Amino acid sequence: MQPKTLAELNDCSRQDFVAALANIFEYSPWIAEQAASQRPFAGVIPLFAAMKSAVDRATPELRLALIKAHPDLANKTQRAAGLTAESSAEQNSVGLDRLSDAEYDAFERVNNAYRAKFGFPYIVCVRRHTKDSILRDFERRLPNDGATETQVSIEEIGRIAALRLDQQVASEDRLKVHGRLSTHVLDTHSGKPAAGIAVELVELSELGSIRVVTRAITNSDGRTDQPLIGGRPVPIGRYELTFSVGRYFAERGVPLSDPPFLDSIPLRFSVSEPEGHLHVPLLVTPWSYATYRGS
Structure with a gap:
């Protein structure tokens, strides 16, 4: 996907703005819709701040829906049904599309344990991790309570969104994601x-x-x-x-x-x-x- 310039996003229609940024936050175009009304943006940093602020102001129900919009990691059924292009590229980048049998069994075990306890998918910014560190993070977070994991999940979603925005919007300022x-x-x-x-x-x-x-x-x-x-x-x-x-x-x-x-x-x-x-x-x-x- 060719990155949009900040000038293009500032000048385009509201509909085109939302379409361009709809999946910065997985299956949640309402975040881009709220940010659209705050144009023009001086840089990608204030653009991201506006999108993150929309998440922070959201109701608990809407934040939970945002969490549940994300796929499980290394889930063969969900991959066959089709992930967003962004999620597919992110999971592939860490090798979750080519796991050994032992790795697949480990991911299936922790995915099931996490969903059974919290009722929503485990979310982590996979581009910041290797397969081993994801599995260790799973085990580290499983003892948490629901409120803690909800907040951790929102923070990880923010990291995922920042990397997506960095890839999809060309601007003179840069998010500190590299x-x-x-x-x-x-x-x-x-x-x-x-x-x-x-x-x-x-x-x-x-x-x-x-x-x-x-x-x-x-x-x-x-x-x-x-x-x-x-x-x-x-x-x-x-x-x-x-x-x-x-x-x-x-x-x-x-x-x-x-x-x-x-x-x-x-x-x-x-x-x-x-x-x-x-x-x-x-x-x-x-x-x-x-x-x-x-x-």
Whole structure:
């Protein structure tokens, strides 16, 4: 979908405004209808504030209807019936369309337990999570009471809406919904950035297979041309970043053992701040390496 500009949304008819933003909040065009009367908006930030304010002012019955408009996660029946394009893309982005049998059974168990207790679907902004962290969040929230979960669900719906609005409306101001994961390799043997090192980032999983997020080659500054993850939240979860250093040193004629003492270096780390900047550098020689949590 081509993003609308803020100017287009300010100038279009009320009907077109509502149609463009109808699914920012799942199956709830009444939120866009209320925001339409507050035009013109100076930026996407005040536009989102107006939409969120409509939710905050809504009656408890209307807020509950908003919660119930959302689908269960990884529900095969609902997927077959058809999700909104936004929900389908969001669930696919975290891999909920390709679960292992063990993962599917785990999601079915927690979905059923959650609905049995609260009477509405479990809602989380999946683009901020991995499959493992969603399952952990399920378990963490199940002991809550109904009032607490209602409020948590509304907060998660707000996060989902902010990301949808960021994708669908082009504006000079930006909502703070993106994070960044980056790396930098320093060859401390020669005292310079390490160019030409192959790096691979994978997402780890407790119940399924690992998932390759990206592969890249370090540039002349020892960095990748693009962040390992950027322009979106960095999903909460566990990762492994592998650096192919053996080939790098061999190609530079550095004396090495056979086989090399260090060939591929895997670094395992976790992400807990989806909208933050996490920097995972590597300082390496043919015989040692170090890392730290940068930003």
